[in-house]
Amino acid sequence: MAIWLIRAGSHGEYEQKFIQDNRVYLTWDNLDQDLARLTERAALTALMVSLYPDAKPKTVQNWVSQIWPFAHEIKKGDLVVLPSKSQPVIYFGEISGDYTSEPAGVNPFYHWRPVKWMAEPAQRASFSQDLLYSFGAFMTICRIQRNNAEQRIIAMRANGWNPETGVAASKVASAAQATDETAEEADLEELARDQIAQLIAAKFKGHNLTRLVEAVLQAQGYTTYRSPEGADGGADILAGSGPLGFEAPRLCIEVKSETTQIGREAVDKLLGAMTKFNADQGLFVAWGGFKGNVHKELASQFFRLRLWTQKELLEQLFEQYEKLDDELKAELPLKRVWMVAAAQETV
Numbered sequence: 001m002a003i004w005l006i007r008a009g010s011h012g013e014y015e016q017k018f019i020q021d022n023r024v025y026l027t028w029d030n031l032d033q034d035l036a037r038l039t040e041r042a043a044l045t046a047l048m049v050s051l052y053p054d055a056k057p058k059t060v061q062n063w064v065s066q067i068w069p070f071a072h073e074i075k076k077g078d079l080v081v082l083p084s085k086s087q088p089v090i091y092f093g094e095i096s097g098d099y100t101s102e103p104a105g106v107n108p109f110y111h112w113r114p115v116k117w118m119a120e121p122a123q124r125a126s127f128s129q130d131l132l133y134s135f136g137a138f139m140t141i142c143r144i145q146r147n148n149a150e151q152r153i154i155a156m157r158a159n160g161w162n163p164e165t166g167v168a169a170s171k172v173a174s175a176a177q178a179t180d181e182t183a184e185e186a187d188l189e190e191l192a193r194d195q196i197a198q199l200i201a202a203k204f205k206g207h208n209l210t211r212l213v214e215a216v217l218q219a220q221g222y223t224t225y226r227s228p229e230g231a232d233g234g235a236d237i238l239a240g241s242g243p244l245g246f247e248a249p250r251l252c253i254e255v256k257s258e259t260t261q262i263g264r265e266a267v268d269k270l271l272g273a274m275t276k277f278n279a280d281q282g283l284f285v286a287w288g289g290f291k292g293n294v295h296k297e298l299a300s301q302f303f304r305l306r307l308w309t310q311k312e313l314l315e316q317l318f319e320q321y322e323k324l325d326d327e328l329k330a331e332l333p334l335k336r337v338w339m340v341a342a343a344q345e346t347v
Contacts, residue, residue: 003079003144003153004069005137012085017109019091019117019292024080026070026111027140028063034101035071035111044068066141070111071099079153080115081144083135087289088197088310089121089261090135092157122161123259123288124194125201128152132194136187188339196334197310201259201287203331209257210236213285213313215328219320222251234273252279259288267294271305281305285313 006024008014018024026035030051038044041064048060048067055063074095082091093115101111124132131152134144144150156164204212207229214226214237223245225238237253240246252274256262267284274282285308298305308316321334 001077001079001150001154002073002075003081003150004074005081005083005135005139005142005144006070007140008082008085010140015082015084015086018082018115021112022093022096022115022117023112024082024093024095024115025109026067027108028067029108031067031108032103032105032110034103035067036099036101038071041068066139069143070113070141074099074113079157081135081153083124084121084289086309086311087121087261088124088259088287089289090124090127091117091121093117118157120261122156125198125259126156126161126163128164129194129198133191136190136194138187192337193314196314199332204257206257207236209285209287210255212317212328212332213237213253213255214239215324216313216316216320217251217253219323220316233276234269235277235279238277238279249280250278251281251283252277253283253285255285257287261289261291262286262294263291264294264297267298267305267307271301274304283308287313 008018008025009027014025014027033047035044038047044067045060045064048055048063052060052063076095076097078095080091080093080095082093084091095113096116097114099111099113103110127135130147131144131149134146134149144153152164156162200209200212210226214224217224217237217239222239222241223243225245227233227236234254235252236255237251238245239251239253241249252270254266254270254273256266262284267290270282270284273279282305284305287310289309290307295307298307318334321329
């Protein structure tokens with residue numbers, strides 16, 4: 001059984017389509033020819049050169065190295081890894097059928113393989129750093145093998161995606177080495193976010209995450225009240241504009257630090273608390289993200305409610321970091337780093 005990383009667009013724009021259609025697609029624009037008829041890599045290379053005449057030879061070879069396995073090497077029963085761009089989770093699925101081509105289909109969804117997705121995604125926090133390096137590869141399609149990854153992921157699947165235990169010291173230590181080995185082929189920004197998320201999870205456990213969220217809101221200019229640990233009456237934080245917090249917008253905020261995804265019931269409780277506290281708007285911060293139906297079902301609350309996952313909280317933290325107090329910055333020491341952006345040769 002092989003394990004394949006397949007991305008749903010460079011920005012995760014096709015993620016929900018992959019999940020809802022129970023398929024993984026090959027998302028190269030205008031690639032509308034049946035790839036099963038190409039029996040040699042050289043034929044695929046010639047096709048890509050004809051379709052993308054402005055692409056550099058190295059880029060074409062990079063694309064061929066990804067497209068060829070999708071059409072010819074992935075097999076029924078292989079596992080698919082789909083890292084989410086919107087939630088701190090990773091979707092896993094099992095290839096359930098053969099490669100299919102539909103040249104008359106909608107661009108870029110001409111090619112697919114059927115997938116049986118597992119009922120619940122796995123949390124990113126469950127995986128060792130070296131596996132996250134592999135999941136962070138820039139490649140749209142590649143096989144995950146480094147550091148005995150296939151056997152380890154299969155073992156984690158059998159264990160309900162719980163974090164690895166008893167991993168050999170050499171494998172864990174290899175994470176640092178993997179940083180150097182994969183620097184040119186990995187999304188360094190995503191890897192940095194994973195490291196920062198792990199630090200936050202370690203230092204701001206439980207109700208402490210509420211303290212971090214409050215600090216971000218204060219840096220945004222809000223005056224806040226944070227409930228003590230324990231029963232909070234439906235709101236962990238109340239926030240208002242103005243020097244005393246009396247001005248609109250008045251916010252009612254709930255913070256959940258657990259790594260499990262939050263469902264609709266918990267969000268509905270916040271909507272009720274907004275009425276109780278006479279809040280104009282609400283904010284639900286869920287470190288583990290939200291179940292798939294929550295965003296869709298709450299579209300009608302767009303002008304009243306915001307949902308922050310780990311992704312949005314980190315974005316706001318980075319934006320407001322310099323405004324945080326020195327004590328909190330000492331607990332969470334971060335440094336902005338500028339680097340040359342590597343050219344991405346994927347689609």
